Amino acid sequence: MxxxxxxxxxxxxxxxxxxxxxxxxxxxxxxxxxxxxxxxxxxQQNAAPIAEKAKEEYSFWQTHTPDSQNLSCQGERYCSYFKSSVTDWCCYFVGYCIQESGYETKDFGFAPGTIMWTNNLKELGKLKSADNYTPQVGNLIFFDYGGRSHYKATGNVDHIGIVVEVKDNSVTVIAGNEYNGQTSNWATVSYV
Structure with missing residues (x-):
């Protein structure tokens, strides 16, 4: 032995x-x-600070106006952060929340437009379909105003926001530049 x-x-x-x-x-x-x-x-919780930043920004605009901040509109705050002129600003708002939460926007596929952004996420392997994914607080969420079938046919999206609450069968989203692309509208909206 x-x-x-x-x-x-x-x-x-x-x-x-x-x-x-x-x-x-x-x-x-x-x-x-x-x-x-x-x-x-x-x-699972690492994106929660992004949701908190979105809530802070939403709260900020409940008590401030663009004039009080020497801005032409709310979107100027986010567009100028990325050295862009004022344009449809939903992507810039989300990018601002990511960056101000201490993350690198490139890690989230940031782009100034939603179609480019989703294409970047596809390349990174980080884009999930609503058909087989339950959103988490802090996730980015994309919308196609034509509906899910239109997205499946075209692969194009129109809008982006940040999930700030998941409850029952709905998510609450904070997004800048809501309501048909007008440059000074805000919303926190629940979607089923």
């Missing part, structure tokens, strides 16, 4: 040594499971 086999048999036959090894193995397994649980939890 080899020396390793002799030691193994001695350990197996020694109750105290056997229990110590079993305890160590169980402890290692528990530590790995705990680490996996926390890793899963943190990846």
């Amino acid at each position: 080899t020396t390793a086999v002799k030691y193994f048999l001695l350990i197996i036959n020694n109750k105290k040594a056997r229990n110590t090894i079993i305890g160590i193995v169980i402890g290692v397994i528990a530590a790995v499971l705990l680490l996996l649980m926390f890793t899963y939890e943190s990846t």
Whole structure:
């Protein structure tokens, strides 16, 4: 018999040594499971600061006007952040919330237009379909005003917002530049 086999048999036959090894193995397994649980939890919640920033911005505009901020419209705040002239600003609003939450916009596929943005997310492997994904707080959400069938036919989207609440079978979204692309409209809206 080899020396390793002799030691193994001695350990197996020694109750105290056997229990110590079993305890160590169980402890290692528990530590790995705990680490996996926390890793899963943190990846599920890592976008929550983006939702919080969206809520802050929405609240800010409930008590301020563009004039009080020396802006031509609310959208100027977000467009100028990205050194862009004022345009339809839903993408700039979401990009602002991402960046101001401490994230890199490139990691979220940022683009100044929704079609380019979704194409970037497809390339990153991060675009999920509403057919098989339950939104989480902090997720970006895209809309096609023509409906899901129009999106499936064209692959084009018209609008982007940030999920700030998921409850029952609806999501609440905060988005800038709501209501037909007018440059100074805001909304927090629940969608089924």
